[in-house]
Amino acid sequence: MPAIHLPIRQLVEFLLHTGSIDSRFAGFDRALEGARIHRRLQKAAGEGYEAEVFLSAEREADGIAFTLEGRADGIFTDEGGPVTIDEIKTTAVPFEEITEEMNPCHWAQGMVYAAIYSDQQSLSKINVRLTYYQIDTDQIIRFVRHFSREELDTFLRGLLQQYAPWAQRQLDWSVRRAESLSALRFPFAEYRPGQRALAGEVYRACRAGKDADHKGGTRLFCQAPTGIGKTMSAIFPALRSMGEGSGEKLFYLTARNTTQAAAEDAIARLRAADPGLALRSVTLTAKEKVCLHPDAEGRPACLPEMCPFANGYYSRVKDVLAALLDGPGSFDRAALADTARQFSVCPFELGLDLSEWCDVVIGDYNYLFDPVVHLKRFFDASGDWLFLIDEAHNLPDRARAMYSASFSKSSLTDAKRALGKGKSSLKTALSKADKAFLEARKLCGKLAPRRAALETAPEEAAQTSLLPGPADAPALELPEPIFAREGTVFLRELPAALLTPLRAVQAPLQDWLEANPDADAHAQLLDLYFAVQDITRAAERYDSHFVTQLSAYGSDLTLHLLCLDPAPFVDASLAAGRSAALFSATLAPPGYYRGVLGCPDARAVALESPFPAENLGLYCLPNISTRYRDRDASVQAVSDALARLALSKTGNYLAFFPSYAYLRQVREDFAARYPGIRTLAQESKADDAARAEFLAAFVPDPKETLLGFGVLGGVFGEGVDLAGDRLIGCAIVGVGLPQVNPRQEMLRRYYDEQNGCGFDYAYRFPGMNKVLQAAGRVIRTPEDKGVVLLLDDRFALPEYARLFPPHWRHIRYLRSNDELEQQLHHFWQN
Missing domain, CATH: 3.90.320.10 (Lambda Exonuclease; Chain A)
Structure with missing residues (x-):
C-alpha cells in the first residue's frame, strides 16, 4: 500500500x-x-x-x-x-x-x-x-x-x-520523479575539466545525509574555479541523489538574482535534454518585487478590500494548484506573475504554496537563514532536504546582517511630528522612548571622545565605568562599555533603558495603524513599526555572539544590535536538512569559512583550475602602496600602470579599487594624462538599468580599448560573466581590506578573544576574497586568455601570498612599468 x-x-x-x-x-x-x-x-x-x-x-x-x-x-x-x-x-x-x-x-x-x-x-x-x-x-x-x-x-x-x-497525485508524482531522476543524464556530451570532481563531491554529500556522525546533516565546502560550470555540477548530482531516494526536496539558495537565473538555466537545460523529465521547480522572489497591486507608496497592499489578488485567495488556491500541477512544472517569476493574473491570486503566496509540491525551490539565502522570513513550513522542523548554497563566500556578511538590527532616534521624532497636535497613547509612548534615546545620545557624545584611548588599550575597558560622575549623571543608565570612539560606544549587554520604552511603543502603534489606514502618516508609521519590530526581535536572540553599538551623530542616536558571530545560527539552519553543499570560487582559507558558518568539522575541498596556466598572465607591481595614508601619492603611479595594461592590446579591461573616492581620484588623473583611452566608471547608486548599460559597453571583438573603473566587492566584482574577448584583463588596486571603523574594530576584538585571529577575520580574509573574486572575472572558459595585474606591495607579503589559489603559482613580481610593458608584450605575442 x-x-x-x-x-x-x-x-x-x-x-x-x-x-x-x-x-x-x-x-x-x-x-x-x-x-x-x-x-x-x-x-x-x-x-x-x-x-x-x-x-x-x-x-x-x-x-x-x-x-x-x-x-x-x-x-x-x-x-x-x-x-x-x-x-x-x-x-x-x-x-x-x-x-x-x-x-x-x-x-x-x-x-x-x-x-x-x-x-x-x-x-x-x-x-x-x-x-x-x-x-x-x-x-x-x-x-x-x-x-x-x-x-x-x-x-x-x-x-x-x-x-x-491530492495524496494520490503526490504519490504518483513521487514514483514518476524517482524513475525520471534515477535515469537522469548529464546534459552535455562531456564534462568540462573539474566538473566531474565537483559533481562527485556533491553527490557523496547528498547521499551521506544524517547519521550518528552527522546529526546536523552532512556539510561540504567546495572551492571550485570560475568558469567550470559549478551550477550544473551541483544541481545534477543532487537531483540524481533524489532519484535514488536520498533527499525529498532541493533548495538552491543564492545571494543575488544573477545566480538564481543560472540555476533556472541549468534546470531548463536538463529539461531540454530530457523532454520527459519529471521535475517541478519554483523560484521564490520577495513580495515587494512581485506584487501586482501595490499601494500608492509602492508597497504590497495585502488587504481584501484593496487587492483583488488577496481577496478570496485561500478559497481559490486549490483550483489553481490543481491546474498548475498538471502543467510543465517550471514556475519562475514570469510564470508565477502570468498565472496570478489569469486566476486572480497573489503571486508571492502562490509561489510559497507551490513550493510544497515542487522538487526544486530556488531563492535567496534568507528563505533558509533569516529568522523572520525563513520558510517555516519546511524549516521549523528538520526534513529530508538538500541545500545547495551558491557563492557561499557571501554568506558570513549576509548572515550577520540577517541576525542584526538597527533603530534610530530620528524615526521617533519624525513620527511624533507626523502625528501632529493632540494627545494620544501612541504619542505618549513615542515621547518616552524619544526621551530615553535623547539621554543616551548626550551620554555617548560626552564619553566617546574621552574613551578614544581604549582603541589601543582594550584591557582598560573593563576597569573604567561608562557612567559620568555624580554631578552630571543623567537619569538613564547603560551597561559597562567595551570601548568607545568617535561618538560610538559598544556595550556587551543589552541596553534595557532603551529597549523597554521601544517595546511599549508597539501596542499603541499597532492600534493606530489599524485604526488609520488612510492617514497621510500611515506609510511613515508603518516603517516605524517594522523598525521597532526588527530591533525587539533581535533583542530576543541576543547572546554572547552579539554586541550593542550606540552611535551619536549630531542630534541623532542609532542603536545597533550587531551579530558578530553568526556560526550557531547558520549551523542551526543547516541542521534542518539532510545535507548542505556550500560552494564558491573563493572559500580560502577553509578554516575561516567553516568557523564563521558553524561547520567546524565539515569536509572542505579545493579543486585545481582545469584551465591552462599559460592562458592567464599574472603580474604584480609591489613598489606601489595603496594604503589609505599613501593614496594621494600613489595616484599617478596607479594611472601609469593601468595605462601600460590598457595599451598592451586593444580590448576591454576592468580596474577595481577599494573605494569610490580613490576610484574617482585615479580616473580623473588617468583621463587627463591618457585621453586616448576610453574610460567608464561604476556609479555608487546605479540602478539595474545603469548596471546593464555598463556591462553592455564590454562588447565582443572591440575596435577600441575600454578601461572600466569599478569597486572591489561591488556588483561588477563578482557574478559577472564577460567571457571570451569581452574582458581580457583586470587590475586589482589594493588588497581589498574593509574600511577601518569602530564596527570592524569590534569584529577584530571579538575574534581576537575567540581565536587570536582578529585582523585576519575582520580584514585580511574578507579583503582577499574580494580580490580573488574580481580576478576571477577574466578567465571564464578554457579558451579565454587574459591578464591580471595586482597593484600593492602587500601582495608580496607571505601573509597575503599564502591566500593565493594554487593556479596563481606562476605570478611574476615586477620592478617597474617598463618591465610590466615587456611582460605584457611577451604574453600577448605568445
Missing part, C-alpha cells in the same frame, strides 16, 4: 483554510510573542497538564496509508474529569470579535489530535478546548466542545478521504 507522511496542521489548513489574505491580522506578525505566550499558558495550567505532546498515528483512506504527525499544545489528563485536548492560539482579532466559529481550522486541528489520542488511550469520550489569547489586551477566552471517539474518528476519516486525491 502506498504511504505518505502528512503533518496534521498541513492537512487541516490545506482542506479548510478559506477566505482572504489580510495583513491586518497576519502582516503585522502580532504573534511575535506566540511561543512565549504558549509556554506561559501551559505553565499556568497546573498539575495534570502535559504540554507539547507529540502525537503520531497510521491511518488508511482510499487505499493510501497516511502517517499523521503533530504536536498538541497541551493535554489535561486529570482523573477528576474527561481528558481535554488544549489548542492555544494567539490572535490580533479584537477581543469582542473572537467567536467560537471564527476559524474552523483551529477546531479541526484539535479534533484530529483528539481522534488520535482517544484511539491510542481507548477513551470513549474526550474534550477539545480552544484557548484564544488576545495579544493586545492580554485577555483570554476559551471554548470547549465534547466529542465521542466515534465522532472524531468519522471526522478524521472524512478529512483523509478529502485529501486522498
